[in-house]
Amino acid sequence: MAASNDANANPSKPDAARDQKSPQAPMDKLLDHTYDGIQEYDNPMPRWWLTTFAITIVFSVLYVINIGPIGAGDGWIADYEKSMREYAAANPAPAGGGATPEQLNALLADASALSKGKETYTSYCASCHGPDGGGIIGPNLADAYWLHGGDIGSIYKTVAQGVLAKGMPPWEKSLKPDQLQAVVAYVASLKGTTPSNPKAPQGELVTP
Numbered sequence: 001m002a003a004s005n006d007a008n009a010n011p012s013k014p015d016a017a018r019d020q021k022s023p024q025a026p027m028d029k030l031l032d033h034t035y036d037g038i039q040e041y042d043n044p045m046p047r048w049w050l051t052t053f054a055i056t057i058v059f060s061v062l063y064v065i066n067i068g069p070i071g072a073g074d075g076w077i078a079d080y081e082k083s084m085r086e087y088a089a090a091n092p093a094p095a096g097g098g099a100t101p102e103q104l105n106a107l108l109a110d111a112s113a114l115s116k117g118k119e120t121y122t123s124y125c126a127s128c129h130g131p132d133g134g135g136i137i138g139p140n141l142a143d144a145y146w147l148h149g150g151d152i153g154s155i156y157k158t159v160a161q162g163v164l165a166k167g168m169p170p171w172e173k174s175l176k177p178d179q180l181q182a183v184v185a186y187v188a189s190l191k192g193t194t195p196s197n198p199k200a201p202q203g204e205l206v207t208p
């Protein structure tokens, strides 16, 4: 308190440090309070600081205005959801989730994938669908009639998810993704072949 009282009592008393820098500078007012013996002058905030501060205020107003539903713009959330919708529209989810029809169709031209698919078919599918896809308990897979869709995406979905109520098991969990894709491609490749003992057509005629 002694220092501040001194300053008040004698406001014109020059500060040694300031005098050294600029002897002519008018005296700034020394503020009344003392923090741990430290006093400060009543200087204005520097202009650059005030300008920056004003800019942040202007920015915050514009920012709030652009946030839906408070403001005028759609806002970031609506923006984000719009982008997600656009992305989803441009990249439709593949039937069954795991592989796109393009990927599966590409396997149709891949002899090694088809032979892997045939192995899987012989081990897991032939017991119900016949060794050449003619059908036993399960329907004929070589004809043009399909219960659950004959395009490769639908076949993938049926094989992955199964039709449990009708006795077709889901294979998504028991086959590895590449095995699943290969066996789907193999089934699709049976289209138009003539099994030795074909079961009567079931389902809808699917024309390519």
Ligand code: HEC
Pocket: 120, 121, 124, 125, 126, 127, 128, 129, 137, 138, 139, 141, 145, 146, 147, 148, 149, 155, 158, 159, 163, 166, 167, 168, 169, 171, 183, 184, 187, 202, 203
């Ligand atoms: C336990 C017997 C069984 C096994 C094993 C089986 N399926 Fe099936 N599958 C069926 C039955 C039954 C259906 C007919 C489902 C219905 O009526 O909706 C079917 C339907 C299908 C269909 C749809 C046919 C259509 O007309 O839409 C495909 C494709 C298929 N199975 C592929 C496979 C593949 C590939 C495998 C081996 C990974 C396999 N199935 C193993 C019994 C089986």
